Amino acid sequence: MDNIDNNKMLMELASVIDRLEAILGGLQQQEQQSPASLSGGTFSEPAGRLISHWQKLFVVPSEPEASPVQSRLLTELEQQLARLRQGHTRLSGAQQLNGNKLQQVAAQLQQSPFIPAETQARLAKLKHGNEGHEKKLWRLLDCYQTALHLCTEQHSQHQEHYHELCSRLQQLIAEFNFAGEVAIELDKIQRQLSRQTETAQLPGICLRLIELTIEGCRCERKNSTLFLTKLHSNLGEMQHHFAISLSEGQALFDARTHHGQHIAGELRAIGEHLVSQDSEHLKEEIELRMRGISHILVQHERLQEREQSLLKRMNEMDQQIQSLKSETVHFRQQLRAQNEKLFIDSLTQIHNRAGMDARLEIEYRRWLRYQAPLCIALIDIDYFKEINDKYGHLAGDKALRLIARTIQQSLRESDFVARFGGEEFIVLLNNIDPAHLKVPLEKLREQIKNIPFRFKEERVTITASIGATLFRQGDSITSALERTDQALYRAKHAGRDQIVMD
Ligand SMILES: Nc1nc2c(ncn2[C@@H]2O[C@H](COP(=O)(O)OP(=O)(O)OP(=O)(O)O)[C@@H](O)[C@H]2O)c(=O)[nH]1
Numbered sequence: 001m002d003n004i005d006n007n008k009m010l011m012e013l014a015s016v017i018d019r020l021e022a023i024l025g026g027l028q029q030q031e032q033q034s035p036a037s038l039s040g041g042t043f044s045e046p047a048g049r050l051i052s053h054w055q056k057l058f059v060v061p062s063e064p065e066a067s068p069v070q071s072r073l074l075t076e077l078e079q080q081l082a083r084l085r086q087g088h089t090r091l092s093g094a095q096q097l098n099g100n101k102l103q104q105v106a107a108q109l110q111q112s113p114f115i116p117a118e119t120q121a122r123l124a125k126l127k128h129g130n131e132g133h134e135k136k137l138w139r140l141l142d143c144y145q146t147a148l149h150l151c152t153e154q155h156s157q158h159q160e161h162y163h164e165l166c167s168r169l170q171q172l173i174a175e176f177n178f179a180g181e182v183a184i185e186l187d188k189i190q191r192q193l194s195r196q197t198e199t200a201q202l203p204g205i206c207l208r209l210i211e212l213t214i215e216g217c218r219c220e221r222k223n224s225t226l227f228l229t230k231l232h233s234n235l236g237e238m239q240h241h242f243a244i245s246l247s248e249g250q251a252l253f254d255a256r257t258h259h260g261q262h263i264a265g266e267l268r269a270i271g272e273h274l275v276s277q278d279s280e281h282l283k284e285e286i287e288l289r290m291r292g293i294s295h296i297l298v299q300h301e302r303l304q305e306r307e308q309s310l311l312k313r314m315n316e317m318d319q320q321i322q323s324l325k326s327e328t329v330h331f332r333q334q335l336r337a338q339n340e341k342l343f344i345d346s347l348t349q350i351h352n353r354a355g356m357d358a359r360l361e362i363e364y365r366r367w368l369r370y371q372a373p374l375c376i377a378l379i380d381i382d383y384f385k386e387i388n389d390k391y392g393h394l395a396g397d398k399a400l401r402l403i404a405r406t407i408q409q410s411l412r413e414s415d416f417v418a419r420f421g422g423e424e425f426i427v428l429l430n431n432i433d434p435a436h437l438k439v440p441l442e443k444l445r446e447q448i449k450n451i452p453f454r455f456k457e458e459r460v461t462i463t464a465s466i467g468a469t470l471f472r473q474g475d476s477i478t479s480a481l482e483r484t485d486q487a488l489y490r491a492k493h494a495g496r497d498q499i500v501m502d
Helices: 002-030 047-059 068-110 117-128 132-152 158-175 180-194 199-276 279-342 353-370 384-391 393-410 438-449 477-493
Strands: 374-381 416-421 424-430 453-455 458-460 464-470 499-501
Touching: 132 158, 132 199, 158 180, 158 199, 158 279, 158 384, 180 199, 199 279, 353 374, 353 416, 353 424, 353 477, 374 393, 374 438, 374 477, 384 393, 384 453, 393 416, 393 424, 393 438, 393 453, 438 464, 438 499, 464 477, 477 499
Parallel strands: 464 499
Antiparallel strands: 374 424, 374 464, 416 424, 453 458
16 A cells, blocks of 8 residues: 555656656757756656756756746746645645554554563554655755756856755755665765766756655655564464463463362372271272372373473573564664654754754753753854855865864753754753853854864864843743844844854
8 A cells, every 4th residue: 555655656756757848848849059968867767858858958058047938947847846746745645544554553563462662662653653754855845946946047146055955955865864775876966966066967866866765765664564564473473372372371280280189189088098998998999099199190291291392382482572672672773873863964963953943842841840041042153155165165064064063062961052054053051050151152152263274274263153042931932042043143243253142
């Protein structure tokens, strides 16, 4: 069912791409522009065919402004994207249904008393499903639209927008944690992006990433379903063995009790005869009873053999449980790594915006409960564009990594730092003394300023502006963030390289 839906979604995407291609094909005939060459060409059909049309239409524009044909083309593309969005909403409804079914199975399995704790944890994860990929698909579609606009963009900010798009795509790729072929492909694209790809290749890269996301989801779902099926059959087998062992154990117990009672009865009878009968009769009676007892002893030996084989079976089942446990531990570790990766910024290796959202929510609730002073600060690097323009984007990236490390090292263990976006960082300082709030922030500002940057053998000082505020009565997260943003704005306008508190 899952695969059918994913295939349906892939087909839907492919058909939209085909429709786009048809429009482009028509327009191409009207266009007299000469085709320009593109290196790479690693994209799959139909994305590859589509890109070659773009090459012809966008790579060597004859006019500085987008022509009416190009504008019309963009409008049509956007309409197709809108249709794709509608189709996707329908499909995600169907997927939701599947997800619900999977969650029901997981919930039922979780109730079974035979499930080890580790497996319970994994099933709980399955129960919650994974909505992240869908959001990423939309982010990719947005990137795709941006890439299309970039192809026609002529103005001075082109380079800046180009780098921003590359960063967004790299960030998205870093957030994926697919395995196998998809991971290898993603890695290739990641490297391609870091090598200054041509603008005209970006739409194709976006489409390829969409394809890979769907393929990755399909594999992930397939693996989860396989795991569930295997788990289910293992558990069924174990339950069956347990039931047999249980009834066998009960039968053994009953037989032992019965034999015990029998032997006790025989001994009692011997005792009674010892006092009441004459010696000849007594001898016969004892022989008879002794035969009865030795018969019971033979039966008892057989019981012991059955007990031995039952013990052996129990041991085998125990081993089965152990291997099931270690399998689920491994899966859980994978899931944990995947979750952690979602919250880490690929460039700086500190938390990203999603990580910050999660932590801010926790700190805010804690502040509401205990009212311990909580400070939020935005750190924005001054004139960072100049670094990029003068020394290149890669040098800029290196600087961002170093700044992130410096901020992290300057903070206490309980403080929190994340990359808020671009060249902006956010810091949360909890349990801070309001009277001395500026001290750690000043230290931060100084430490950034003292980083010994060297670009092209030139010593460069990078400074930062900081806006900060304390959470106040009646604050929401948004209101505190807005205040911090305004404080940062004032710090910039007052000449940069300084802290403004609100
Ligand atoms: N190298 C690199 N640059 C980035 C990244 N993200 C954003 N930027 C750049 O950061 C720069 C931010 O520029 P602006 O917003 O104009 O700010 P600024 O130049 O720092 O100037 P002020 O903030 O006003 O002091 C842009 O050039 C972006 O391209 C990134 O991941 N790597």
